[in-house]
Structure formats: structure tokens, C-alpha cells
Amino acid sequence: MIERIHKTLKEDLERIRTEKPLIHHLTNFVAMNDSANITLAIGASPVMSHAHEEVQEMVAAASALLINIGTLDEYWIQSMLLAGRKANELNIPVLLDPVGAGATKLRSDAASNLMNEVNFTIIKGNYGEILSLAGGEGAVKGVDSASEDFDAELLRNFAERMNGVAVATGKYDYFSDGKSVFRLENGHELLASITASGCMLGSVIASFMAVQSDALLAAIEGAACYAIAGELAAVKSAGMGSFRTNLMDEVAALNAETVLERMRLEEVL
């Protein structure tokens, strides 16, 4: 896998930039602007649309669908179900970002319901959210825990059960396709100091998912690009305000060679 990334990353990044795949976002009100901009920065085309009358038509025009439940309500849950099912029907890859799963019953139920009704290509959440969905005994307690690491075995089992790729983000980012588990050690603490950081990561991964059919590869490529752009932005930043600005600049300027040089990726299981 690590060798494969060295072969595919450059091409996948170029494909995003030349094909500009349309990434349909059903995301939260806080992240919408940031997610649209980071999608443009990596080279893809964002579109936001939630009306029940048009979500299916918009999905049909898109190369990937991203569903993020950060500020969900009944109307939006219905939009997400409509869009997700349509994407499955048309074989368009779908990413779920289960923001706050485990924090309230509505979010946990919405995430479960979505997982029952839609086959997700990738589910990406922070440690707590993935723990909550993976449902280990007592796991839910840690929703916003600052736990330093993630249980690779648990992630593999979850990915196997969901029949897709699972990504758990935190101090390190973990990736599994249900068979192996990889750990990425790149990133910078400033990435955790801004809002919508995880949401933007979702947009970058979805952009790779639109051009790379191996979802595990797409997830790692997207996460590596985002984390390394964060590292490059951090050294130029006086604080989280300027970091936000520099992060956009660095994602837009990213080249595959830099990412591959700096990438610290390991197979852990």
C-alpha cells in the first residue's frame, strides 16, 4: 500500500486538478464555507444542495457525495437519506462524517440510520465518534476524550462490518479497509485549534475518492495531503487565524513530491 501511494498520489492529485470532479456536500452550517474553499483548494468543485426536490438530481451530476451531520435536523436527515440512497444506486462513492455521534441520541440514531440505509465507501470520524459507532462496551464515554491513541483491531472490525473504509482521526490518523490498518503520523496541533478542521479533511478525502476507486488509498492520500499542508502552514502562522488562511494557500500549492517526502505512514495491523 505504501509503495502504491508513491505511484498513485501524483496522478490522483493531477486528476483532481484537471478533471475538477463535482463533490456534492450535505454538510453543516459552520463548515459550509470552509469546506467549499478547501475543496476548491485541492482542485475539485464543491456544490451544496439539500432540498428534497433536487438532492437526487444533484447527486447524479456529482463524482462523490459527502454527508456530514454536524448541524442536522429532521429535514436534513431526510435529505441525507435521499442523497445517499441515490448515490448507492448510481455507484457514486459516499463519505460519512458522523460529527457528534455519541454526543446526543439524535446524532447517534441518525448515524446508525444512515449506516443501515446507505452503503458508505468511507466513514471518517474522530476517535470518539468512531468508538461510538463501533459500539464497544463503554466506548461511548470517550466521545471527546483526549485519548492519545486508537485501537487498531477495533477499527479493523468496524471497517469489516461496515464493508468499507473506516478512518479514525486524532493525534494519529488510522485507516482500515477491514483487512489491514495503517497509521499516519503527520499533522500539527494547529489543525485542532480551528473549527471545521475535520469537516475540511472530509472534503479533501472525498475529492480523492472521486478519482481513486481504491477507497483506502483515497482516504490515506487525502489525509496525508491535508495533514502535510497543515504542517507547512503552521510554520508560517502567528496563530489559528493566520493558520486558517495559510492552510488554504498550502493545500492549493501542494505538490505530490513534498507529500511523499514528508509522509510518515505505517502498516500497524
Place this chain on the structure above:
Amino acid sequence: MIERIHKTLKEDLERIRTEKPLIHHLTNFVAMNDSANITLAIGASPVMSHAHEEVQEMVAAASALLINIGTLDEYWIQSMLLAGRKANELNIPVLLDPVGAGATKLRSDAASNLMNEVNFTIIKGNYGEILSLAGGEGAVKGVDSASEDFDAELLRNFAERMNGVAVATGKYDYFSDGKSVFRLENGHELLASITASGCMLGSVIASFMAVQSDALLAAIEGAACYAIAGELAAVKSAGMGSFRTNLMDEVAALNAETVLERMRLEEVL
């Protein structure tokens, strides 16, 4: 017209900055923050309000109304109709930004419905959106086309039919009042690299529309200010992140002399 702008631009910009006209926005969730800030940057006062119970009252307090269908749904379409009709009743100028017209049936229908129910002072869209509304045979195909230029005759006919001013943005910006057609060649590619760029242009034009009753003049003045601020911001920017920041600074610092010096405007029909 070109001579007239040389006489009016300075005064119109000063009127915006001293009178701070209230620009009522019914716009999309992605652009709301950027549109509010660019409206403040040019010197006007933004207000966002969509509740059916208050849109009419808010319109009555405003000097211009902007309707942008970027993340529309049934509730918001109704808000737009209520606000638009009220603006017509009170002779308050109204700008339509038909984001995504041609991309889905809901958006095309909403734009048509709005055009039937409300007399728009200005309709501003990108080449594809205006083509879609103007409805030439096969024109709809080009919604997101990278077509390099726009058919001036088609724009004039559309403006004549809508009985207002039509603006088609792209590599060049075209303006018509149904009689003549002007082309503005200013701008910078970084303007196309950020989200809500067209939405912000709408806010700047709406601010000029609030103080200048000649809508063709208002549209060209607003577009020239925005495009030239973009040119000035671009030379200071490391990428699209810093460009967003610098664009706000440059719009706020803009003076009429610079705009008139740099403006590349031509009558093409």
C-alpha cells in the same frame, strides 16, 4: 456610458460609504458570511433575514434587495417571492443571482418562477446560468462550461425580454440593458479560485444599485470595483487563502481614481 462612469463612480462610491445603505440579502449558507463582509468592505450595511413573518418588513427598511438561490429549498423560495414582490411594490431595486440555474430542475424552475413573479432590476449570473435562463436551443448544456466568451446579442435580447439589466460573468463580464452591451476585461483568475466569489460580486453590485438608479451604470461600477480590487489583491497573495483576506482589504481601501485608471471597458454592441 464610459464617460458617464468617469463622472459618477467617485460620487456613487462616496454615497455608499456615507449613506451606508441597507442591503437585504436572501442568500445561500455558503456565502452569507463572505457577502456580509464584502458589503461592509464596500461601505454598505448588510442584513440577512428569511423568516416569512419578517422579510417584507425588512425589505421595507432596505435600500436594495439581493436574492441568491445558491442553497434554496421550499421555505426559502417562498421567502424570496415574498421579499421580491414587496420590493417591487415599494420600488426598491432587486438583484437576482440565479446560482446553479440549469443545473437542476428545482433551480431552473425557481429562477423562472422568480422572474415571472418579480421584476428584477438586475440579473447577474455566470455564462452558463445566463445561457440557461436566456434559453437558447441547446444553451443549457454549457452550464459550467469553460466557454471563453459570451454572445453579446443573446445577452441583449435577454435583457430586453426581462426589461432590466443582465450581467453575464466569466473570463470577461458582459452587461446589457436591452439596448447596448458592454464588456469589462478586468479581473484575476484567483477570483475564480474561491467560493462565493460571484455571490460577493452580487453584493457589491447591489450596494451600487442602492445609490445609483441607472442599473446598467450600477452593475458596471460594482463589477469594475470588485474586479480591480481582485487584481490589486492578487499581487499580494500567496494563494487563494491569502487572496480572500486581501480581497476584503482591497475592496475596503478602494478609491475611484484607481478603478477608473485600471478599468478596461468597451461597448461591444
Place this chain on the structure above:
Amino acid sequence: MIERIHKTLKEDLERIRTEKPLIHHLTNFVAMNDSANITLAIGASPVMSHAHEEVQEMVAAASALLINIGTLDEYWIQSMLLAGRKANELNIPVLLDPVGAGATKLRSDAASNLMNEVNFTIIKGNYGEILSLAGGEGAVKGVDSASEDFDAELLRNFAERMNGVAVATGKYDYFSDGKSVFRLENGHELLASITASGCMLGSVIASFMAVQSDALLAAIEGAACYAIAGELAAVKSAGMGSFRTNLMDEVAALNAETVLERMRLEEVL
């Protein structure tokens, strides 16, 4: 009071940064992203949630609740009532930012209704909004007035009646707990040049309210931190675009000593 702030500010700021209290926001679409980021900048944890099914559960997990009516509609008004009542039941402090009260009947009614149904720990608005709620004869006229100063007696009476702390922001910021009135003279005009500035101030005050049970103290501490970060950011900024960025950096980097040195606070009644 002024002496007390010199004792508590450092500790309260440190408590925010170490405890990272969860600040539940029910705020407007324009401010959501900025409010989330400023909350992170001061050191607290923002969460946005409005679904009727989860607001009460989310409130129960929070250390403070902020209600801002900037883009209200029927659904959101109901969310605010549900969340506000729950917060009262659980003794979680609640801040009201009555954006646009006095500007439309819906906003004035919503603010009154919220004040009848929920006991607010702090109500913070600009001069016009507070005048409108305080309801002096003819006071409503001045909703967006550029009046240079605020009537301290009126503020004290309003605070007494609402049985909480009232904050009126403008050229100077005024604070009252119904007994005394304080005036803060810090700030910078660039703070008035960006959207959501008042909304962000609300988030900073709510963050202090989460760790400091004396609401008058919390309100002054929050306002002093925000205003002084604004002063520090202004000297580094080329305009309102860069000011927004620098404001986030300065809030995140703020230390209590600088705030106490620069603070210009007076007891005026």
C-alpha cells in the same frame, strides 16, 4: 469590582483554557463559523445544535448557552425556547444576543418572548437593541443610531428588571447588574467594520460566564479581552480582511497581564 477583576481575570482565562467548557450556540447563519472559531481562540469548546430533538440534551452537556436571534425563524425560535428553559432548569448560565431587536416586529417579539420564558444571566446587545428592549418612550427609533453614548441609568433599570446582567455595546461598552454600572473604553473602530463582531463578543463573554459565576465580572472580563485583542490586531492590519485574521490570532495569544494593563474601566453609577 475593578480590583476584583485584577484578581480573577488571570484565573478565569486559565480555567477556560484548561477546562475547555462546552459553549452551546444557537446562533445565526452569518456568525456560526466566526463564533465557533473565536470560542476556540479564547480556549473554550463551541458546539452548534438546533434540532428540537436534541437541543435539550446538548444544553445538558454544556457549561453555558448562547442564544443569538440574528437569522431567526419559527423553527429556531422554538429551539431557543426549548434550550433556554432547559438551561434554567439545570442552572446553566444563558446569554441572549437580541440581534435586530427593534428592527422588525418578529425580532422584538421573539426577544420579549424569550425574556418572558427564560431567565437570562446576561443580555448583550448594541445600544439600539438594548434601548429597544428597555423600552423607553421613543427609544426604539435609535435602533441603528450612531449615538455616541448610552444612558447608564436606563441600563441599570433594565438590568434590575431582567434580574441579570445587561451589556450595551457601542463606542463604549456599558455593563450593569441592576446595582452599579461600569463603562469600558477599550476597542477599535475596525471591530465595527467586520460582520459578526458583536456575535463573537457574545461567544467570548459566554466562555467567561461558563467559568465565572459572577455574571457582571464575566461580562466585563470577556468584553475587555475581546476589545483589547481588537486593539492589538488593529495595529497589524491593512484593512478589515487582515483584521479578521489577526483578531483570531490575538484572542488566542492573549494574556491576562496585557489585558489588565490596557483595560480602561470605570464605575459610572
